[in-house]
Amino acid sequence: MAASLSSAGTVRVLLSDFQSTLARSSLLCSSSGSRGLHVTAACCKNRAARTRVGKGEKPLTYEQAFHPHHIGHCKGWLSQHTSNLKGEEGAAERTMEDVFIRKFMFGTFHGSLANEIVLKRRGNMLIVCALMIQKMSPLKFYFLIGYTETLLSHFYKCPVKLEVQTLQDKAVYKYI
Amino acid sequence: MAAPTVLRRQLFPLARILSGLSHLKPRSLTVCSGHRRCAVSRFPPPLTPSASFHTATPLSSSAITVTEEPDVLFQKVLVLVKSHDRAVLDSYEFFATTAAQELGITVGKVFEPQKDIERVTLLKSVHIFKNHRVQYEMRTHFRCIELSHITGSTAKVYLEYVQRNLPEGVAMEVTKTAMEKVPDHILKPMWEDLPADDKPSQ
Numbered sequence: 001m002a003a004s005l006s007s008a009g010t011v012r013v014l015l016s017d018f019q020s021t022l023a024r025s026s027l028l029c030s031s032s033g034s035r036g037l038h039v040t041a042a043c044c045k046n047r048a049a050r051t052r053v054g055k056g057e058k059p060l061t062y063e064q065a066f067h068p069h070h071i072g073h074c075k076g077w078l079s080q081h082t083s084n085l086k087g088e089e090g091a092a093e094r095t096m097e098d099v100f101i102r103k104f105m106f107g108t109f110h111g112s113l114a115n116e117i118v119l120k121r122r123g124n125m126l127i128v129c130a131l132m133i134q135k136m137s138p139l140k141f142y143f144l145i146g147y148t149e150t151l152l153s154h155f156y157k158c159p160v161k162l163e164v165q166t167l168q169d170k171a172v173y174k175y176i
Numbered sequence: 177m178a179a180p181t182v183l184r185r186q187l188f189p190l191a192r193i194l195s196g197l198s199h200l201k202p203r204s205l206t207v208c209s210g211h212r213r214c215a216v217s218r219f220p221p222p223l224t225p226s227a228s229f230h231t232a233t234p235l236s237s238s239a240i241t242v243t244e245e246p247d248v249l250f251q252k253v254l255v256l257v258k259s260h261d262r263a264v265l266d267s268y269e270f271f272a273t274t275a276a277q278e279l280g281i282t283v284g285k286v287f288e289p290q291k292d293i294e295r296v297t298l299l300k301s302v303h304i305f306k307n308h309r310v311q312y313e314m315r316t317h318f319r320c321i322e323l324s325h326i327t328g329s330t331a332k333v334y335l336e337y338v339q340r341n342l343p344e345g346v347a348m349e350v351t352k353t354a355m356e357k358v359p360d361h362i363l364k365p366m367w368e369d370l371p372a373d374d375k376p377s378q
Contacts, residue, residue, distance in 0.1 A: 120345070
């Protein structure tokens with residue numbers, strides 16, 4: 001049914017963005033025989049933190065498989081601090097620190113990160129939780145962990161703790 | 177009326193804890209309890225993996241002092257916790273109320289103020305397409321625990337315990353209502369003491 005199709009299409013698009021769908025729905029609601037030409041603005045789908053669908057060969061972790069609007073429902077927070085709460089300050093500084101720490105970790109443990117890094121701030125302390133792949137020998141891992149902890153605590157003048165768990169391979173949730 | 181002698185446990189002083197503890201800026205070294213002896217260049221020894229940050233610090237000044245001055249009395253201590261995650265607040269509320277009951281503190285009421293959502297509407301595209309926007313929101317959930325009729329030292333101990341176990345991403349605001357003795361000079365109305373005037377002034 002043309003009517004049900006148009007309503008399903010409108011609902012699906014409204015869920016993801018704020019766009020006006022009048023042109024599209026008017027096209028679909030017109031009589032089933034005729035087809036008109038319509039020109040609308042480009043249907044800008046959201047692209048943030050979403051992997052484009054492939055042929056079934058792309059492996060995705062649980063973190064990558066769910067989109068940002070699932071945060072709070074089936075996803076947790078990657079960076080936990082209080083500055084985004086109502087009446088709290090320091091959001092920009094914490095975000096800058098987070099970005100730097102993620103880049104630093106990505107570079108130090110090059111190729112051995114299995115998943116995104118989780119940052120937790122408890123009081124004065126910064127806890128960096130990371131999942132690693134067993135690419136290097138444990139001795140090298142321990143050295144890099146100590147090196148990261150020392151450097152970051154000197155940079156940010158606060159105790160920095162690294163909590164590392166290692167896996168054989170990346171944990172794949174699904175293939176896209 | 178305040179008791180004349182109070183047994184007060186002298187705990188290690190925690191700066192800025194009593195008036196609203198939220199995320200402490202990592203710049204200030206002095207806030208971190210137990211690290212007062214450390215110079216700026218030396219960072220504290222690595223903590224055990226499963227420890228929260230209080231167990232590694234030995235309390236150097238944990239003497240029990242007996243003072244003559246009366247303890248502060250609080251009519252109401254309001255503990256407001258904020259977080260993005262409601263489940264975290266549920267479990268923290270269970271922890272705080274259980275701790276209060278174990279310590280013998282009367283818990284007044286535990287309620288949940290309405291959540292606050294801050295929404296931001298931005299343009300989705302870098303250039304033009306004004307009709308296509310994207311909305312982000314930040315939700316703050318609250319939980320309020322009210323403790324009634326509590327002494328100053330009990331409040332200090334309880335708050336320190338509860339704050340050391342604050343989960344990450346949770347902020348706390350503490351409001352205390354203290355009770356004070358009514359000053360003597362306003363206990364009785366002034367006109368009772370004045371000598372009786374014979375005639376009212378004209």
